[in-house]
Amino acid sequence: MEIKRVGVIGAGQMGNGIAHVFALAGYEVLLNDVSKTALEAAPGIIGGNLDRQVARGRITEEERDRALGQIEIAPEIATIGAADLVIEAATEREELKHKIFASLAPHLAEHTILTSNTSSISITRLASQTDRPERFMGLHFMNPVPVMQLVELIRGIATDEPTYKTMAAVVTKLGKTYSSAEDFPAFIVNRILVPMINEAVYTLYEGVGTVSSIDTSMKLGANHPMGPLELGDFIGLDTCLAIMNVLHEGLADTKYRPCPLLVKYVEAGWLGRKTQRGFYDYRSGTPVPTR
Numbered sequence: 001m002e003i004k005r006v007g008v009i010g011a012g013q014m015g016n017g018i019a020h021v022f023a024l025a026g027y028e029v030l031l032n033d034v035s036k037t038a039l040e041a042a043p044g045i046i047g048g049n050l051d052r053q054v055a056r057g058r059i060t061e062e063e064r065d066r067a068l069g070q071i072e073i074a075p076e077i078a079t080i081g082a083a084d085l086v087i088e089a090a091t092e093r094e095e096l097k098h099k100i101f102a103s104l105a106p107h108l109a110e111h112t113i114l115t116s117n118t119s120s121i122s123i124t125r126l127a128s129q130t131d132r133p134e135r136f137m138g139l140h141f142m143n144p145v146p147v148m149q150l151v152e153l154i155r156g157i158a159t160d161e162p163t164y165k166t167m168a169a170v171v172t173k174l175g176k177t178y179s180s181a182e183d184f185p186a187f188i189v190n191r192i193l194v195p196m197i198n199e200a201v202y203t204l205y206e207g208v209g210t211v212s213s214i215d216t217s218m219k220l221g222a223n224h225p226m227g228p229l230e231l232g233d234f235i236g237l238d239t240c241l242a243i244m245n246v247l248h249e250g251l252a253d254t255k256y257r258p259c260p261l262l263v264k265y266v267e268a269g270w271l272g273r274k275t276q277r278g279f280y281d282y283r284s285g286t287p288v289p290t291r
């Protein structure tokens, strides 16, 4: 099936990045969010990230302008009904995602493929409450989307082969590489990565190291591009906690217990970069450890 128009729901860090890469690859993009502020900010954020690629010689100014012209801001969910492919990239809460798909249902064309960029939630469960579980799957981009090469493809129990093949072709057209993951909590990347971040928070909580010593150790001792606490702030501590909760509940194993300190940061609203404070305080421009 040919995909020309793509609807992206959620204009946060992932939705903006997803709109960016689809527009660059020549797709028409409709970008929706409940937050007026997020929608107003989106073209500036995407434009800034495209400018960065121009400055590094990765794309031309013409390509940047063409990409920006491909993105239409769509405050009404009904507008997303015109898409051949929908990518849901709203906040990591299952109830919320069910509500989004329910509100979208009356506006959808028969052929439209539905996907979720969820980091952890069961694709089969999300699909089961839509009218098209066979044309529903997980399309999991990595952050920052314009930079990261991988997209995880996750079939729900009912996903049909044409849908999987269509999405594999789309990922290839974006210039990215896909891996196939089975539909179990947090799939592959986050099953391994997020418990590591949670363990780093335990390491801090138990006083084994400070924020700086933990991040320096993993950057210089294991060659990670970011330390685990810096990475947690980058992903969003609310998202990390949501993923740990899905792992803990879905696999019923205490090894996935979210660290109480992670819970405390989220309760404080210290969600990382997006709120200017997490394991680091970003308000002065230079990140300052908060512990």
Ligand SMILES: CC(=O)CC(=O)SCCNC(=O)CCNC(=O)[C@H](O)C(C)(C)COP(=O)(O)OP(=O)(O)OC[C@H]1O[C@@H](n2cnc3c(N)ncnc32)[C@H](O)[C@@H]1OP(=O)(O)O
Pocket (backbone or CB within 6 Å): 049, 050, 052, 053, 056, 058, 118, 119, 141, 142, 143, 144, 145, 146, 147, 148, 189, 190, 193, 225, 226, 231, 235, 239
């Ligand atoms: C939670 C989930 O569900 C799944 C996930 O996503 S888990 C998170 C996965 N992501 C990671 O692990 C990221 C780890 N961090 C990194 O790889 C690196 O720190 C990083 C790529 C983010 C930044 O790298 P850096 O070397 O410190 O920064 P910088 O030199 O400024 O940027 C590197 C490149 O990325 C580009 N870049 C960075 N952010 C960008 C953005 N938002 N948009 C476009 N380009 C961007 C830069 O332009 C630069 O491009 P070139 O290589 O063409 O020059």
Ligand SMILES: NC(=O)C1=CN([C@@H]2O[C@H](COP(=O)(O)OP(=O)(O)OC[C@H]3O[C@@H](n4cnc5c(N)ncnc54)[C@H](OP(=O)(O)O)[C@@H]3O)[C@@H](O)[C@H]2O)C=CC1
Pocket (backbone or CB within 6 Å): 009, 010, 011, 012, 013, 014, 015, 032, 033, 034, 035, 038, 089, 090, 091, 092, 093, 096, 100, 117, 118, 119, 120, 140, 141, 142, 143, 234, 235, 236, 239, 274
């Ligand atoms: N952060 C990461 O590294 C990664 C995240 N993901 C997944 O991508 C999804 C989005 O994450 P991320 O972009 O980081 O989150 P953000 O918090 O940056 O953005 C989420 C956006 O969704 C909006 N939103 C909330 N409810 C609705 C709704 N009903 N309709 C439309 N938009 C809505 C939020 O608005 P408001 O703020 O007003 O609530 C916000 O603008 C999550 O499922 C997450 O797990 C996947 C890969 C990596």
